[in-house]
Amino acid sequence: MTATDKQAFHARLLEIGKERYHDKHPFHAMLHGGRCTISQVRAWVINRYYYQSRIPMKDAAFLSRCDDPDLRRAWRSRIEDHDGGTEEGGGIRRWLRLAEAVGLDPDYVASTRGVLPSTRFAVDAYVAFVRERPLLEAVASSLTELFAPKIHSERIAGLLEHYTFADEAALAYFRQRLNEAPSDVEFGLAYVLDHADTREKQDAGAAALTFKTDVLWSQLDALYSAYVTPGRVPPGAWDGREGVVREPVAREAAE
Numbered sequence: 267m268t269a270t271d272k273q274a275f276h277a278r279l280l281e282i283g284k285e286r287y288h289d290k291h292p293f294h295a296m297l298h299g300g301r302c303t304i305s306q307v308r309a310w311v312i313n314r315y316y317y318q319s320r321i322p323m324k325d326a327a328f329l330s331r332c333d334d335p336d337l338r339r340a341w342r343s344r345i346e347d348h349d350g351g352t353e354e355g356g357g358i359r360r361w362l363r364l365a366e367a368v369g370l371d372p373d374y375v376a377s378t379r380g381v382l383p384s385t386r387f388a389v390d391a392y393v394a395f396v397r398e399r400p401l402l403e404a405v406a407s408s409l410t411e412l413f414a415p416k417i418h419s420e421r422i423a424g425l426l427e428h429y430t431f432a433d434e435a436a437l438a439y440f441r442q443r444l445n446e447a448p449s450d451v452e453f454g455l456a457y458v459l460d461h462a463d464t465r466e467k468q469d470a471g472a473a474a475l476t477f478k479t480d481v482l483w484s485q486l487d488a489l490y491s492a493y494v495t496p497g498r499v500p501p502g503a504w505d506g507r508e509g510v511v512r513e514p515v516a517r518e519a520a521e
C-alpha cells in the first residue's frame with residue numbers, strides 16, 4: 267500500500283462518518299434543538315446508559331484478545347476513563363449524575379431494567395463484534411469516535427441553551443469526553459491506517475466502521491419509535507414513570 271492508498275483509505279473512513287454518523291438522526295436534532303420533552307430526555311438517558319455501561323466491557327473483551335503488551339497498554343486507559351477509581355468514579359458515574367439532574371433515580375438507571383429491547387440488541391451486537399472479529403476490525407469499529415467531539419460540543423451547547431436541568435455538573439460526562447476521545451481516536455486511526463495493508467483489509471475496516479454507525483443509528487431509531495411515535499413503547503420498556511424521583515430543579519432556582 268502506498269502513501270496515496272493510505273490517504274484514500276483515510277478519506278473513505280471520513281466519508282462513512284459524513285454520510286452515516288448519528289449526528290444526522292432526527293432524534294438528535296430534537297434533543298439538541300430543545301424540542302424533546304423531559305420524558306424523552308429521560309428515555310434517552312436511560313437507554314444511552316446501556317451503551318455507556320457496555321463500553322468498558324467491550325474494551326475488556328478487546329484486551330482479552332491482544333497478545334501485544336504495547337497494544338494493551340495503549341488501550342487500557344479506555345476502561346479507566348469509564349470506570350475510574352473507587353472514590354471518584356469515571357464516565358459511568360458522570361452519566362449517572364446526568365440521570366440525577368433529569369430527575370431519575372440513578373439506581374433505577376443503573377439497573378438497566380427499562381432499556382428498550384432494540385437498544386440491547388444493538389449494543390450487545392457491538393460487544394460481540396469486538397469479541398469475535400479480527401483486531402483490525404475491532405479497532406476500526408471504535409473510529410466513530412472520530413466524529414464524536416463535534417456532537418459532544420453541539421450537545422453541551424444545545425442542552426445548556428434549551429433545558430433548565432443542564433449545567434456544568436450535569437454535562438460533565440461530555441466535557442470530559444472532549445479531553446479523552448482525541449488521544450483514543452488518534453491511536454485507533456493510526457493503528458487502522460497502518461494495519462489495513464491490503465485492499466481486503468481496507469474493505470473490512472470500512473465495513474466495521476459502517477457496522478458501528480448502524481449500531482449508533484439503531485439506538486436512536488429505537489428511541490424515536492418508542493418515545494416520539496405515540497403508543498409505541500414496547501412491553502417491559504420504561505413507561506415514563508418508573509425511576510422518576512423528582513422534577514428537575516431549574517438552574518436559576520438551584521443557584
Ligand SMILES: O=C(O)c1cc(C(=O)O)c2c(n1)C(=O)C(=O)c1cc(C(=O)O)[nH]c1-2
Binds near residue numbers: 409414
Ligand atoms: O455521544 C455520542 O454521540 C458518542 C458516540 C460514541 C461513538 O461514536 O461511538 C461514543 C461516545 N459518545 C462516548 O461517549 C464514548 O465514550 C464512546 C466510546 C466509544 C467506543 O466505540 O469505544 N464510542 C463512544
